[in-house]
Amino acid sequence: MARVKQSEVNIGMVGHVDHGKTSLTKQLTGVWTDTHSEELKRGISIRLGYADCEIRKCPKCPEPEAYTVNPVCPRCGSKTRIIRKVSFVDAPGHETLMATMLSGASLMDGAILVIAANEECPQPQTKEHLMALDALGIKNIIIVQNKIDLVDEEKAKENYKQIKEFVKGTVAENAPIIPVSAHHGANIDVLLKAIEDFIPTPERDTELPPRMYVARSFDINKPGSEIKDLKGGVIGGSIIQGVLEVGKEIEIKPGLKVIEGNKTHWEPIITKITSLGVGGSKVKKAYPGGLVGVGTELDPALTKSDALSGSVAGEPGTLPETLDKITIKAHLLERIVGSKEELTIEPLKSNEVLMLNVGTATTVGVILSARNDIADIKLKLPICADKGDRVAMSRRVGSRWRLIGYGIIQ
Numbered sequence: 035m036a037r038v039k040q041s042e043v044n045i046g047m048v049g050h051v052d053h054g055k056t057s058l059t060k061q062l063t064g065v066w067t068d069t070h071s072e073e074l075k076r077g078i079s080i081r082l083g084y085a086d087c088e089i090r091k092c093p094k095c096p097e098p099e100a101y102t103v104n105p106v107c108p109r110c111g112s113k114t115r116i117i118r119k120v121s122f123v124d125a126p127g128h129e130t131l132m133a134t135m136l137s138g139a140s141l142m143d144g145a146i147l148v149i150a151a152n153e154e155c156p157q158p159q160t161k162e163h164l165m166a167l168d169a170l171g172i173k174n175i176i177i178v179q180n181k182i183d184l185v186d187e188e189k190a191k192e193n194y195k196q197i198k199e200f201v202k203g204t205v206a207e208n209a210p211i212i213p214v215s216a217h218h219g220a221n222i223d224v225l226l227k228a229i230e231d232f233i234p235t236p237e238r239d240t241e242l243p244p245r246m247y248v249a250r251s252f253d254i255n256k257p258g259s260e261i262k263d264l265k266g267g268v269i270g271g272s273i274i275q276g277v278l279e280v281g282k283e284i285e286i287k288p289g290l291k292v293i294e295g296n297k298t299h300w301e302p303i304i305t306k307i308t309s310l311g312v313g314g315s316k317v318k319k320a321y322p323g324g325l326v327g328v329g330t331e332l333d334p335a336l337t338k339s340d341a342l343s344g345s346v347a348g349e350p351g352t353l354p355e356t357l358d359k360i361t362i363k364a365h366l367l368e369r370i371v372g373s374k375e376e377l378t379i380e381p382l383k384s385n386e387v388l389m390l391n392v393g394t395a396t397t398v399g400v401i402l403s404a405r406n407d408i409a410d411i412k413l414k415l416p417i418c419a420d421k422g423d424r425v426a427m428s429r430r431v432g433s434r435w436r437l438i439g440y441g442i443i444q
């Protein structure tokens with residue numbers, strides 16, 4: 035089996051609906067990430083999409099023109115050399131899909147915030163996504179001022195000023211702002227250079243026991259699925275530490291719900307890795323970064339329809355505990371930012387219901403008690419998480435879940 039170069043880093047594509055995340059991903063990778071029939075019909079992204087890109091450099095052209103995704107330099111025809119392979123995680127921008135955006139954010143090492151130049155800035159999910167990056171501790175951010183082809187110079191400058199004003203005092207205050215036309219492929223070289231300069235590959239400890247956040251799970255390999263030619267029940271996601279290897283056992287938690295009389299508990303699943311896929315090729319070992327598909331000995335009925343998404347997989351005996359109750363130290367935002375009218379965020383209250391995102395898991399919890407910034411929460415679906423992990427918290431406002439801040443598991 036040939037050693038396939040794997041993506042080293044996951045870069046989120048975030049921003050308001052229709053600002054051009056999927057178009058920009060396509061421009062950088064050649065992959066249109068909206069592939070499910072419902073997504074094509076509605077013209078919006080619903081699930082997380084992954085797409086790989088090789089950042090390349092021409093040995094002859096000056097910077098930034100030297101940066102390209104093509105094996106041959108479009109300017110001088112020289113053979114380009116690969117600098118880094120990166121994966122884009124395309125998150126949905128629609129306000130009803132914040133849970134998916136938040137599960138995606140847990141996989142991101144950095145992010146591109148896409149803002150359309152032909153609309154007032156900020157739009158509701160431009161703000162909510164930036165708050166989510168902040169809440170989840172994602173600091174390496176690039177701002178793309180997209181659809182630059184649709185505005186004149188004056189409008190572009192005005193929009194630039196609005197962006198600058200909007201990011202003042204946020205985690206993106208010093209982020210570069212790059213004008214781009216995803217549609218026409220304009221300024222992509224400058225963006226690629228910015229990715230190299232501002233979103234470095236995080237240091238990974240491959241000696242640690244392997245651990246993966248499961249983002250998807252499948253029963254069959256549909257044509258067009260990201261995970262090809264793997265057998266058995268397949269799980270897909272990103273490795274956050276260590277190395278997965280064909281032939282080794284893995285444990286998946288929380289696992290299966292077991293009902294005995296009127297009591298229920300969750301039993302971890304143990305299985306064997308039968309195959310591994312990265313970037314459309316089969317490999318013997320898989321490393322952190324990019325989408326990794328794991329073929330297992332599991333009955334595909336167990337992995338059908340994303341049944342195991344939100345789980346944690348890794349070396350048996352090394353995973354965190356499965357928790358059905360957590361205590362968190364809460365950090366609340368000042369205002370709810372995802373809707374047109376911005377509401378002040380009231381303190382957490384006993385008996386209130388929150389949506390919680392931890393890693394790729396989404397669950398609902400009822401607050402048992404809240405005193406100052408500490409809250410005890412009973413979870414409807416358990417999670418596999420460690421002390422110190424971040425939990426994104428959303429509160430129901432009208433008919434939507436709105437991000438209100440984050441908590442740290444105590």
Ligand SMILES: Nc1nc2c(ncn2[C@@H]2O[C@H](COP(=O)(O)OP(=O)(O)OP(=O)(O)O)[C@@H](O)[C@H]2O)c(=O)[nH]1
Pocket residue numbers: 049050051052053054055056057058077078079125126127128180181182183184214215216217218
């Ligand atoms: N003129 C112009 N149109 C663009 C550009 N980028 C995207 N569009 C158009 O804007 C619309 C939305 O683009 P998408 O890429 O689907 O937007 P998105 O942000 O991925 O949308 P969601 O994933 O559903 O949130 C499409 O009609 C694109 O063709 C651009 O640079 N210029």
